[in-house]
Amino acid sequence: MSEQIPQDLQYTKSHEWVRALPNGQVEVGITDHAQSALGDLVFVEVPQVDRKLALGEACAVVESVKAASDVYSPVAGRVVARNEELSQKPELLNSDPYGAGWMMRIELEGKAPALLAPSEYQQFLKESE
Amino acid sequence: MGLKTPLYDTHVSAHAKIVDFGGWDMPLSYGSQIEEHHAVRRDAGIFDVSHMCVIDLSGARTREFLRRLLANDVGRLTVHGRALYSCMLLPTGGVIDDLIAYFLTESWFRLVVNAGTRPKDLAWIREHAAPFGVDVRERSDLAILAVQGPTARKKTVALLTAAHRATALDIERFAAAAVDSWFVARTGYTGEDGFEIMLPGTDAAETWRALVAQGARPAGLGARDTLRLEAGMNLYGNDMDETRHPLESGLAWTVAFEPAERDFIGREALARARASAGERLVGLVLEERGVLRSHQVVSATDAAAGAAPLGEVTSGTFSPTLNRAIALARLAPGSATRVLVDIRGKPHAARVVKPPFVRNGKPLIDIQ
Numbered sequence: 001m002s003e004q005i006p007q008d009l010q011y012t013k014s015h016e017w018v019r020a021l022p023n024g025q026v027e028v029g030i031t032d033h034a035q036s037a038l039g040d041l042v043f044v045e046v047p048q049v050d051r052k053l054a055l056g057e058a059c060a061v062v063e064s065v066k067a068a069s070d071v072y073s074p075v076a077g078r079v080v081a082r083n084e085e086l087s088q089k090p091e092l093l094n095s096d097p098y099g100a101g102w103m104m105r106i107e108l109e110g111k112a113p114a115l116l117a118p119s120e121y122q123q124f125l126k127e128s129e
Numbered sequence: 130m131g132l133k134t135p136l137y138d139t140h141v142s143a144h145a146k147i148v149d150f151g152g153w154d155m156p157l158s159y160g161s162q163i164e165e166h167h168a169v170r171r172d173a174g175i176f177d178v179s180h181m182c183v184i185d186l187s188g189a190r191t192r193e194f195l196r197r198l199l200a201n202d203v204g205r206l207t208v209h210g211r212a213l214y215s216c217m218l219l220p221t222g223g224v225i226d227d228l229i230a231y232f233l234t235e236s237w238f239r240l241v242v243n244a245g246t247r248p249k250d251l252a253w254i255r256e257h258a259a260p261f262g263v264d265v266r267e268r269s270d271l272a273i274l275a276v277q278g279p280t281a282r283k284k285t286v287a288l289l290t291a292a293h294r295a296t297a298l299d300i301e302r303f304a305a306a307a308v309d310s311w312f313v314a315r316t317g318y319t320g321e322d323g324f325e326i327m328l329p330g331t332d333a334a335e336t337w338r339a340l341v342a343q344g345a346r347p348a349g350l351g352a353r354d355t356l357r358l359e360a361g362m363n364l365y366g367n368d369m370d371e372t373r374h375p376l377e378s379g380l381a382w383t384v385a386f387e388p389a390e391r392d393f394i395g396r397e398a399l400a401r402a403r404a405s406a407g408e409r410l411v412g413l414v415l416e417e418r419g420v421l422r423s424h425q426v427v428s429a430t431d432a433a434a435g436a437a438p439l440g441e442v443t444s445g446t447f448s449p450t451l452n453r454a455i456a457l458a459r460l461a462p463g464s465a466t467r468v469l470v471d472i473r474g475k476p477h478a479a480r481v482v483k484p485p486f487v488r489n490g491k492p493l494i495d496i497q
Contacts, residue, residue: 039146039157039162039351042163043419043447063419065449068422087418
């Protein structure tokens with residue numbers, strides 16, 4: 001089955017996606033590949049608003065029936081919003097990973113790091129198969 | 130590339146996620162394992178469990194041999210077709226495997242053992258069968274389909290002729306019968322009613338399709354694990370193994386100490402273990418959000434800093450029926466009713482309960 005990789009997002013090798021918002025903040029979630037590999041998600045822990053995140057810091061946890069997995073911050077910055085709905089409906093990460101399953105919004109600190117373009121992420125998935 | 134059951138291609142064409150299980154390429158799920166779980170609790174699911182190993186034992190002294198080999202007593206099997214769950218033990222009392230024994234005729238018993246333990250089981254059984262002149266035959270020609278759930282039997286017998294249907298519906302719980310070319314057992318690993326059908330591997334794919342057409346939903350190993358754990362059933366390798374005996378694995382009920390003169394392998398060790406309070410396997414229900422997993426450490430709620438933990442989780446998961454994390458855990462002797470489980474460095478409150486958690490679609494544990 002082919003996994004979705006939207007063209008308007010950027011990606012990490014740890015399977016997070018990053019959406020640039022018009023106000024300069026970024027929205028972060030996990031990719032379709034990640035949710036598919038994890039299986040049915042039953043528990044999601046997202047960071048508190050105002051928490052400062054370092055680049056690559058483990059900042060959220062997603063647990064499926066099978067396994068727990070850390071989510072790493074793809075940027076450095078401050079959490080300005082988190083998806084409160086996920087605590088009651090973790091399955092949104094399965095059903096709509098790039099939309100209703102968003103995890104947090106972050107105000108960048110400093111310059112945005114280099115992330116993977118959609119084609120690079122696709123290539124990365126292909127190589128790690 | 131692992132071993133494949135006769136249904137491998139069927140799973141792949143149903144877009145199953147395939148994983149290695151004991152050297153076999155098996156379906157983990159066909160989409161949502163939680164939906165598969167609910168299908169079994171509410172209607173019917175179908176599992177390919179052909180990786181499990183069917184062993185036929187034959188010879189005049191088969192019953193005598195099994196009374197030596199197994200911790201449970203096949204002397205209790207007096208009616209043809211009846212089944213018995215038992216552990217097969219080392220002299221130390223450690224569990225080599227758990228299995229089901231079916232009494233078919235006085236000179237023919239059938240065992241079904243786990244996939245991951247197949248080689249060592251066969252070697253052990255052959256070694257001990259020889260002095261009894263019992264013939265040991267692995268039936269790798271057979272596939273096993275488990276059809277489980279409240280409507281599983283109805284859906285299965287719909288495939289049979291009227292005469293065979295009556296035979297199949299007459300099978301009592303934990304018993305089996307030959308039905309045409311099938312061997313049908315009313316057993317399972319889900320806590321629901323249903324059948325486990327052993328049939329020629331060459332017929333497996335067609336029968337699978339027919340059962341799916343009847344409305345049995347394909348379910349994988351993921352759902353099988355959450356179902357068995359809700360049902361309070363042990364998984365070999367997690368909840369017991371060669372280093373653990375049945376009395377500390379929640380399986381005391383499967384050890385037949387009576388009659389006292391039956392000299393089964395492991396008896397002496399178990400008799401010694403029985404004389405003192407040892408560790409025990411209990412159920413846990415997590416009272417907070419999170420998921421219990423095997424090897425998480427369990428401590429007393431009032432434990433002083435640096436105190437030894439009470440034990441650890443042997444199998445943990447998220448229970449789709451209870452919408453809570455549940456687990457089996459092996460704890461030191463004592464009567465703790467509440468404990469703390471370390472989940473990624475943070476203590477989480479859990480309640481100690483007596484499994485099973487769910488049976489026949491109904492929660493047996495109060496969830497506040």
